[in-house]
Amino acid sequence: MNCLLSAEKISVRYGSLAALTDVDLCVHDGQRHAVIGPNGAGKTTLLNVLGATTRPQRGTVRFAGRDVSRLGPAARARRGINRTHQRPAVFATLTTIENIEVAALPRTIRRRRWWPGGTRGTARRLAAGLLDQLGLSDLATVPAGHLAHGQRRQVEIAMALAGRPRLLLLDEPAAGLSATEVDRLAELLAALPREVAVLLVEHHLDLVYALCDTVTVLRDGRTLAAGTPDEIRTSPLVRQAYADGMS
């Protein structure tokens, strides 16, 4: 089966530090794929390479059969790679619904006229629908800069979904969330349509094992192991890596 997204021999160095070394990754259509590993393993760097905010020294990124290595973040997003960030990135002075509406616009613009106002109604309806499904309708008119951390994270996920992605890159979506919010996040991710593939970077292993069908483990910028959640959970190599990472 062909990969929807494939990363081949990705290497990133920051000076003398090798953040990633020859990392390969394949995410299939509709797959829930997690990347885990101790702090400093290179998980976020890998996500940044896939989202085009970090340029690798070596390696190729292909999406839907095309080489997208030279494309920037906006072009990759228009092709269907949408993402969230480790620190939730929202437009602070815009209201919650405007945030999602802005994120939805590129998709609606392509389908309709380009002139301002021509597609805003479509984007607004999409944003309102997403807010409703995420249980955030009460926050629609609140400026995003006034939201709590967990609420911002949910809004950013809604923004990523508003772009109608084929691949959703989530960078530690459960970080800083309360137990209730993590439950809500798990519910949200489980409810995603199967045609949307998800690549999840996460420390919250219960969430990873509950949602994902494939797990890749990174350590010191290299792939340590890859397999099903059960294989990874019982792998002595992975246990050792986490034990070393904690010590």
Added chain:
Amino acid sequence: MIRRVRLAVATVVLAGLVVVPWVVDDYTAAILARTLALGLVGVSVALLTGVAGMPTLGQTAPYAAGAYASAVLGSQVSDVGVVQVAVAALAGATLAAVTLPLIVPARGVIVLMITLAIGELAVTVLGRWRSVTGGTDGLAGITPVRPLWGLPVLATDQARYLYTLAVVATLVGAVLLLLRTRVGPLLRAGRDDEMRLRASGHRVGLYLSGAHVAAGAIAGAAGSLLVVAQQYISPADFGFDTSALLLLGVVIGGTASIGGALVGAALVIAVRDWLFGVLPGHAPLVLGALFVATVYLLPTGVTRVRRPRGGSRPPIPAPRQPAATPTRDRGPTPELRV
């Protein structure tokens, strides 16, 4: 509710501005017309600085391009004011478009430096291109305009003021309407977090280019109004002093507020031109004090007074609680529609 109050205030202010020529003398009407022209450039500065997040000290360049295009080219083409405004706007937009490759890739203080350099270069060119611009002596004896075909020539300061007011009100209204379309949220989103906007698939450079050219056109149109209001132009009208006053006016009025830019320009001109007579030699000092007081006491500008302590944030309702925690073993979860 707030929108209605703002609309009511704007209507009252506009009505007041319409009756002003019958209340004040010719000199005051002429100053008010110049203030309106400068206020329109302030609107272009607010559009770039406050809305799009590109601080600028160079809007005097398209302002000058519009003024000279209106005085030199426009008067050759037609004596109709609307035609001259269009020619001036085109000149301002063209100059802005030419400088796009320098400005759009830059950010923050670098933009300020580049735009300052462009403004200074424009003044230098105006001062040296004597055959067209009259050099540092400027251009005098500019042909009076008629607002539209078939209307009489604007012969009095009151008439010139009313014409300037009509053009400024029309253009400011157009800008406000444009910002209520998706253009407004897109520009503000780029100002808040450019990387996030790119990550959503938006062509941020294209939006900034559009904002820069539009701001150039507005400043150019303001240049045409200056020619009408003053009937004389020289490079001194477009020097660094003017750039600094414009930015000062926008900061005082509230950087993200289009109406605030007009109010800020009015305050700055009032202090500079009227206090000059009352406190000779001390106007810059008063202006500086006004700026410092505004930054400390009203950081969002005089038109956006902060809400009282404790009421600055709207109440945030708690999100609805989830029904249950999903696990792989539970039944099928309903699909999210995206």
